[in-house]
Amino acid sequence: MLKIGCHLSSSNGFLSMGQRAIALGGNTFQFFTRNPRGGSAKPIDEHDINSFLEFAKNNGIEKILAHAPYTLNACSADPSIREFAKNLMQDDLRCMEYVPGNYYNFHPGSHLKQGVDVGTEFIVNMLNEIITEEQSTTILLETMAGKGSEIGRNFAEIAEIIKRVDIDSKVGVCLDTCHIWEAGYDIVNHLDDVISEFDKVIGLDRLKTIHLNDSKNPIGSAKDRHELIGKGYIGLEALVAIINHPKLRELPFYLETPQKEEKGYGEEIALLRSLYVE
Ligand code: FE
Ligand code: FE
Numbered sequence: 001m002l003k004i005g006c007h008l009s010s011s012n013g014f015l016s017m018g019q020r021a022i023a024l025g026g027n028t029f030q031f032f033t034r035n036p037r038g039g040s041a042k043p044i045d046e047h048d049i050n051s052f053l054e055f056a057k058n059n060g061i062e063k064i065l066a067h068a069p070y071t072l073n074a075c076s077a078d079p080s081i082r083e084f085a086k087n088l089m090q091d092d093l094r095c096m097e098y099v100p101g102n103y104y105n106f107h108p109g110s111h112l113k114q115g116v117d118v119g120t121e122f123i124v125n126m127l128n129e130i131i132t133e134e135q136s137t138t139i140l141l142e143t144m145a146g147k148g149s150e151i152g153r154n155f156a157e158i159a160e161i162i163k164r165v166d167i168d169s170k171v172g173v174c175l176d177t178c179h180i181w182e183a184g185y186d187i188v189n190h191l192d193d194v195i196s197e198f199d200k201v202i203g204l205d206r207l208k209t210i211h212l213n214d215s216k217n218p219i220g221s222a223k224d225r226h227e228l229i230g231k232g233y234i235g236l237e238a239l240v241a242i243i244n245h246p247k248l249r250e251l252p253f254y255l256e257t258p259q260k261e262e263k264g265y266g267e268e269i270a271l272l273r274s275l276y277v278e
C-alpha cells in the first residue's frame with residue numbers, strides 16, 4: 001500500500017494530526033516541530049501523545065516526519081545563530097523521544113559568503129554535538145534546490161556531511177522532488193539515472209522519505225517554488241513514475257504542495273493512490 005501523507009499544521013496536537021491524516025486518505029504526515037520561523041516549542045502534552053500513539057497503532061500510521069523550522073541556519077557565519085540552531089535542534093530531538101522511532105528533517109543551511117567547505121564543517125560539527133547513541137530518531141538532511149548559497153544542492157554535498165558524522169547510523173536523507181528538479185536532476189526524462197547517481201554518491205539505504213512536489217519552474221532554475229501535483233514542470237506522469245519506482249515505492253511520500261486548505265491534499269492523495277500499482 002502506498003505510504004503517503006501531507007504537511008499538516010501542528011497547532012491542535014498529535015492526535016488531531018493523526019485523525020486529519022487518516023481523514024484525508026493518508027497514513028502518515030509531516031509537521032513543523034514549532035513555528036516554522038523558529039520560536040518556542042509548545043509544552044509536551046503527554047495525554048495527547050498517548051492518545052496519538054494508540055490512534056496511530058490502530059490506524060496503520062507507521063513513521064511520521066517532523067520538520068525543523070526552515071529559518072534555522074546551522075552554518076551561519078554568526079556563532080550565536082549557529083548556537084541557536086544547535087540548541088533548538090537538541091530540544092526538538094528531546095521532544096521527539098515522546099514519539100520514538102520517527103524522522104526529523106532539516107535544511108542543511110546556507111553558507112552565505114563563507115563557501116561550501118566552511119559551511120559543511122559547521123553542519124558536521126553541530127550534528128556531532130547533538131547526535132547521541134541513545135536517540136531513537138533518525139535525522140534527515142533534505143536535498144535542496146540550491147537557492148542562494150544553500151548547501152545540499154547536489155548529492156555530493158549531502159554525502160560529504162554524512163561521511164563526516166560520527167554516529168552516522170542516526171542520519172538519512174529526505175529527497176524533495178521539486179528541489180532536485182530545480183537543482184538540475186532530470187527526474188522527468190532520466191529517473192533511473194538520477195536514482196543510480198543517488199545510490200552511487202550517497203547510497204540508497206540512506207534515503208528514508210520523499211517530499212513529493214511538482215515545481216513552478218523548469219529544471220535547474222534553483223528557485224524552490226513548489227507547485228500542485230500535475231500542475232507544474234515535473235508533471236503527473238513523472239511523479240507517478242516516482243511513486244511506482246521499484247527502488248522508491250516502499251518509502252513514505254509527503255506532499256508539500258501549495259494547497260490553500262487541507263482538503264486539497266485529500267484530492268491529491270486520492271489521485272496518487274488511484275495511480276499507484278498495487
Ligand atoms: Fe523542507
Ligand atoms: Fe521539502
Ligand code: ZN
Nearest residue numbers: 179224225226
Ligand atoms: Zn521547498
